[in-house]
Amino acid sequence: MPFQTAITSTLQGSSTALGFWLTLPSAAVAKTILHSQPPSPGRFSWVLVDAEHGLISDRHYYELFNAIASENVSPIVRVPSAEEWMIKRALDAGAHGVMTPMCHNEVEAAKIVQWTKYPPLGTRGYGPMFAPHAFPGVAPGEEYDEGSQTGTIVVVQIESKAGVENVEKIAAVEGVDVLFIGPFDLAKQMGVVRGGEEHEAAIQRILKAAHAAGKKAAIFCTDGKDSRVRAEQGFDMISVITDVAVFRAGMLSELRSVTEGR
Ligand code: 3PY
């Protein structure tokens, strides 16, 4: 039986799955944001634990995943690269989902899916001694082993020229749950302006391809306003903001309010 997590049940419902980017290796930061959230829909249902560009590595996973899951929110980890051993270590530490950067084609997407599932669906190595701890109510052994086969989500990032060119084929890969747009890399890799016409056309193509294949479409946003626009366009899953963006903006704004006009 697949189990439900905060992200799988939100994605099955009608409201947008809102999350944020955690770049600091701090369970205290994550829990400070998540503790006593208002009820749905104005609620984060997932946190992206960023081990690609954030200051997070796999030695932080267990503590972060357990802290986030204790708030009934799903920890989804972005591994540094689409590699089997990285995906294995992330799942073994209790990730509710794995995101891989730069998926360029359907062959890569199929490999990523394989690495996230135990045989016969895939080739994930066996050793989930600690993974169930981040799934409240899920018992170790058969319940985690079977539930995780489809209960943990596979998120591939589309953020390259090849990724866009192959997006319909990537979306069709069985086991890929979410196509996640990285708008910054997408602009750089395509050699276009972020927010320009070609960039936006690529974003819309990815959104359409995901939905045509019955998959979810997700995107990284820079603030709440940006997120609202994407939610209205039909994105299913949105990262609203990053931890550090808020800290910096908030601290500097308070500082300005002390000194401005004095
Ligand atoms: C990108 O924009 O490239 C991402 O991966 C999300 O920040």
Ligand code: MG
């Ligand atoms: Mg990126």
